[in-house]
Amino acid sequence: MYKNLKCVSSVVLVLVLILLGVFIVVNAQGQDSSGKPALDNKDPVLYDAQIYASNNNVSTEEALRRFQLQDIAGKLDGELSKNETGTFAGLWVEHTPEFKVVVQFTRDSEEIIRPYLKKYPELTDIVEVRPANVSLANLQRDQADASSSVGALGIRVQSEIDVHENSVKLYVAKADKSRFDDALQKGEIRLPDTVRVITVDAMAEEYLEAPSSPAAQASPKAPGFGVLMALTGLLVVMMRREKNEN
Numbered sequence: 270m271y272k273n274l275k276c277v278s279s280v281v282l283v284l285v286l287i288l289l290g291v292f293i294v295v296n297a298q299g300q301d302s303s304g305k306p307a308l309d310n311k312d313p314v315l316y317d318a319q320i321y322a323s324n325n326n327v328s329t330e331e332a333l334r335r336f337q338l339q340d341i342a343g344k345l346d347g348e349l350s351k352n353e354t355g356t357f358a359g360l361w362v363e364h365t366p367e368f369k370v371v372v373q374f375t376r377d378s379e380e381i382i383r384p385y386l387k388k389y390p391e392l393t394d395i396v397e398v399r400p401a402n403v404s405l406a407n408l409q410r411d412q413a414d415a416s417s418s419v420g421a422l423g424i425r426v427q428s429e430i431d432v433h434e435n436s437v438k439l440y441v442a443k444a445d446k447s448r449f450d451d452a453l454q455k456g457e458i459r460l461p462d463t464v465r466v467i468t469v470d471a472m473a474e475e476y477l478e479a480p481s482s483p484a485a486q487a488s489p490k491a492p493g494f495g496v497l498m499a500l501t502g503l504l505v506v507m508m509r510r511e512k513n514e515n
Contacts, residue, residue, distance in 0.1 A: 358401035359432030411461040
């Protein structure tokens with residue numbers, strides 16, 4: 270019995286050592302089982318940059334550069350929202366077909382943006398200024414007024430500002446639509462011209478699921494991991510069988 274057991278154990282252990290050797294070599298080369306460069310899940314920023322680079326067909330260095338520009342665009346957005354409330358109509362970043370920052374104003378676009386581009390020269394070549402009819406401040410006011418008017422009647426709605434379309438979207442559930450329309454016709458609800466009513470089957474659930482960490486998202490198993498576990502299980506089964514036979 271012990272002779273057979275030792276033979277089986279030796280074979281399994283040799284295979285285990287071979288698989289462990291492959292695991293060490295692959296990880297030392299910084300590749301995963303598909304042959305692609307392994308993601309750096311220890312650095313969240315680098316991890317995100319690698320994912321972005323893969324999705325947008327750019328280098329990791331370019332992805333990191335765009336991340337920095339997005340941070341600067343965020344600062345610009347904050348300053349315009351604070352200083353140019355009468356004309357600023359929103360800002361967003363576009364990634365395809367080209368990377369750029371879009372800024373909207375209701376008037377005097379070039380004059381308003383000029384001093385900000387002097388402050389943030391990194392954005393000069395990627396900023397595109399567009400005209401808009403309504404300022405962001407007015408859209409926010411219209412959104413609050415519409416939600417309050419409908420909510421006062423006990424009708425549940427959800428809303429959001431669409432800076433691309435320079436409007437407010439008001440979502441009404443299909444089950445409440447007839448009641449909503451009736452109240453609107455009677456003048457119990459007053460909606461600004463900027464508000465677009467959109468009927469949906471049901472309201473979206475209002476919860477935020479915490480994303481897993483980059484390390485948890487990218488933990489590829491070592492090559493042969495499944496085989497390794499199977500062999501370990503096989504060794505245990507054979508040892509038990511030998512014991513029962515004796």
